[in-house]
Amino acid sequence: MRGWLITFAALAALIAVSLLLGAASLEGDGWLLLVSRIPRTMAALLAGAGLALAGVVVQQVVQNRLVEPSLTGAPEASMLGLLAVTLIAPGMAVAGKMLIAAACALVGMIGFLALAKRLPRDDAMLLPIVGIVYGGILGAIGIWFAWAEDLVQYLGAWRLGEFSGVMMGRYEWLWAIAALAGLLYLVADRITILGLGETQARSLGLNYRQTRALGLVVVSVITALVLVTVGAFPFVGLVAPNLVARWRGDNLRANLPMVAIGGGALLLGADVIGRAVRYPFEIPAATVIAVLGAGVFLWLLHAAPRARHG
Amino acid sequence: MIDVQNLSYVVDGTEILHDVSTRLERGGITALIGPNGAGKSTLLHCISGLESPSCGSVRIDGLDPFTAPPRSRARAVALLQQSPALVSRLTVHELVSFGRWPHHQGRPTQADHDAVERALVAFALSDLADRSIATLSGGQRQRAFIAMTWAQETPWMLLDEPLNALDPRHARDLMARLHALSRDGARSIVIVLHDINAAAGWADHIVAMKDGRIVAQDASAALLTEDTLREVFDTPFELLEHRGRKVVVAR
Structure with a gap:
């Protein structure tokens, strides 16, 4: 209980600072607050919450605490998809971009899981290292591709996430993370059981593949939402x-x-x-x-x- | 009764199980023994329905574990794999509670809470209930996972080498506990054992395997002969009698 109180107090303080901090004065009718400061604060909270939840899901799926979505190739694969969209169909609606980014993130993670399956499990450090290398390779392909097609500035914006461009009307997709968080909470027990490993999870009657697939889809969508809206965060x-x-x-x-x-x-x-x-x-x-x-x-x-x- | 018919398991061209047929009667402890690579664990996993054989069939009290819905299967048979899971920060109570998941799927009733309490008491974990699994010793951790499997309250409980990494005291303690708990006949335990003396001391029945086949199967006292053991393990043994119990010594 005390833990929750401290957490909420710290969170409230952070939010207050975030709302008050900025070059422009807040005096007036609150327009600046509404259009810029509140959206920026909410965007950071939602993106951070989404990335943390995605991290838990990935860690349970691979049974390794040192892994997170950005160590599974998901964001890099997502960027590859986005580069392709920018090149082939630059006018595509944001929803379409999100969908493609999420689908590519999923494919990237499936590739990572295929690699992970072949690794010995006794060294916990091996998996994150493989993830770094795998993500690095995908990222390098992206850089080469972007360089060849003169799209480097796009890549830069995705790779280095930040919130200075967040304004009302430009971050609302992130609210989908709140819905996904609710969904994850509904299946929280199942995600915990995933962490016991496939054999033990199935012995408890869990539909392992279905649960894992649901988890990975949620992770992919969160990755895409955050990446497209505000960029990647390690x-x-x-x-x-x-x-x-x-x-x-x-x-x-x-x-x-x-x-x-x-x-x-x-x-x-x-x-x-x-x-x-x-x-x-x-x-x-x-x-x-x-x-x-x-x-x-x-x-x-x-x-x-x-x-x-x- | 578990009825296994013509079970074969081939992986990458290697035959791990070769046309295995057997029946395991309900009640007490049945031990699977045999040398490394005999196929004991594979047979156990196939019986549980978690590993699909290349061909053959399994019936657990009439239920086909390969086609039954996961939840029905998980209420008929529970398997504890060898050295389970990562270092979990679940508490012992939380872990054991997950044994009830096939029964309530997220909405535990009073009956589920009672079953968890019974399992904690049965495996002497009540004092450790709020401890994190990660902070337990190897023996305590193994006991917690077995208690989870026990809380599943399935007629059949399958344990894959639970004595691995246990020192003699904890190994003896665990076997004695399982023996005592299985006396009422409500639960049948099938257990893969490396230590022949653990089987000799505590199992009611023994199934001896070698090279993917069942070589011998009988009540423990009848099966444990010097000839059978030599055939199974390819090494001579001496059988001694100690306080009315058979003791096996490698020669």
């Missing part, structure tokens, strides 16, 4: 679920809301820091989270074995 899907698991355990029925709040707070915090350090200029939230996240990631790596033998 580490959120890794850090938020791991911190919550360390603090409150693995029962997702109880903890999914905390994972979502944690992810949202993390990304909003990164955005606020990015807006504050060189005020009135901005550093992209993705850059801030990369620095912070890398630190937490190293700590997790160091701390993981201790928990194992605890």
Whole structure:
């Protein structure tokens, strides 16, 4: 209970800072708040929550805590799809772009799972490393492709997520994440059971393949929504679920809301820091989270074995 | 009764199970023994319905585990795999509660809570109920997973080498517990064992396998002879009698 109070207090403080912080004055009729500050704050919260939830799902599916969507090739595959759309059908409606981005993310993740299946399971570090290499290869193809077709600036915007362009009318797709979060909460038990591994999950009568497919589709859609709207962010899907698991355990029925709040707070915090350090200029939230996240990631790596033998 | 007919399992051209037919009667503990690679685990997984054989059929009290809906199957038979799962931060209570999932699918009733409590008591886990699995010793962790399988309250419980990585005390303790719990005949336990003496000491029936075939099957006392053991394990054994129990010693 105290944990929830502290979390909500911290979240409220972050939101207040985010709403008040900016080059322009808030004096007047609140128009700026409505059109810019509230959308920006909500976008960071929704994107962060979505990435954290996607992280939990991926971790349960591959039974490895050191993996997250951006370490499965999903965003890179998604960018490849978006590049193709930009080239072939630049006028496509946003919904169509989302759909293609999500489909490509799914294909990318299926490729990663096929790789993961062949790896020995005894070294937890192997899978994230393979994910980095796999994502790197897909990303390199994207860069080559973008360079050849003169689309590098598009790629840059996707690869380095930030919120300075968020305004009313330009972020509302992210609200779909709230619906997906609700869906995940309904199947929270099933996602937890996935984490026991295929044999044990099936022995408990879970329809393993169907549940895994549902989880991966949700992850793909979240990846696409975030990528198309505000760009890619590393580490959120890794850090938020791991911190919550360390603090409150693995029962997702109880903890999914905390994972979502944690992810949202993390990304909003990164955005606020990015807006504050060189005020009135901005550093992209993705850059801030990369620095912070890398630190937490190293700590997790160091701390993981201790928990194992605890 | 578990009825296995003409079960074969081929993977990448290698025959792991070769035309296995057998019947396992209900009640007590049935041990699957045999050398490494004999096909014990594969047979266990095929019986559970979680691994599909290349050909042949399995009936668990009449139920076909390969075609039955997952939930019906999960109420007829429960399998605990060897060295299960990653380091989980579920608590013992949460883990054992998932054993009830095939019964309630997310909406536990009082009956489910009671079953979880019974399983915690049966495996002496009540004091550890709120501990995270990740903080337990190997023996305690194994007990927690077995308690989850026990809470599933299936007529058949299949355990794949549960004594792996347990020291002698915990191994003995676990076998004694399973033995005591299976005396009322309500649950039948099929267990893959590496240690012949664990089978000799606690199993009611023994199925001996070698090279994907069943070589011998009988009540424990009748099956354990020096000749049979030599044939199964390709190595000479001596059978001793200690306080009315058979003890097997490799020569």
